[in-house]
Amino acid sequence: MSSVAKCLQVLIVDDEALARQLVREYLGKHADMVIVGESANGQQAVNDIAVLNPDLVFLDIQMPKLNGLEVLELSGRRSGVIFTTAYDQHALKAFDLHAVDYLLKPFSQSRFDEALAKACRSLGHDAPALGQLLSEATARLTRILIRDRHLVHVLPVEQVAYVQAQDDYLSIRCNGRDYLKTQTLSELAAQLDPAQFVRVHRSYLLNLAHLQRLEKRAKDSFVAVTACGQQIPVSRSGYDRLKEIMEAR
Secondary structure: OOOHHHHHEEEEEOOOHHHHHHHHHHHHHOOOOEEEEEOOOOHHHHHHHHOOOOOOOEEEEEOOOHHHHHHHHHHOOOEEEEEEEOOOOOOHHHHHHHHHEEEEOHHHHHHHHHHHHHHHHOOOOOOHHHHHHHHHHOOOOEEEEEEEEOEEEEEEHEEEEEEEOOOEEEEEOOOEEEEEOOOOOOHHHHOOOOOOOEEEEOOEEHHHHHHHEEEEEEEEEEEEEEEEOEEEEEEEEEEHHHHHHHHHO
């Protein structure tokens, strides 16, 4: 039985029913743990975390549509997480952080108890570690996640034509539609391939794959025209960056 006196509310997230059942059985040995819900996919997990606000989440990393790290990003969860995964030991080096534990499938009751004790000791103190993990995992995005009420839009980065900063939001143009995301342009730019997405203006990121042509409007004024016909202002420094990258290709 765990030594924590307070009953902790637990959410189990895994797309495999047998995996959720195993966690339930192992938690049954701990009278101070109360299972408040189970999520069978990433989308459900995002909603359940928001509604249930559990103390502890057992979170599978490999899930269809939304993986565990994307669940963390969308939910804003930064504490009380134990990862469960089928990755091999070498691939888990990135997750081997003091405040966050992981369970490598298949795991035993004793290994489960060890991870549970570690998570309980660090509960409420693992925000920096999770923040580091998310930063490393999303260093080069392959898709951008947009949460819109109860919907999650998954945008492949190669289909994003450009991104525009609008006050506290970003307007992301993808497949002829604009999506709003709460993030700074600098933060998103740091997560995208700089050889593909170029900061052509203080308010714009341009995907070079969607650049149709550059038009000169004045002595030092240029406009980038995308394949969809959108005209994007290009600053002098933005032009220099575009020229450097395009000449290197």
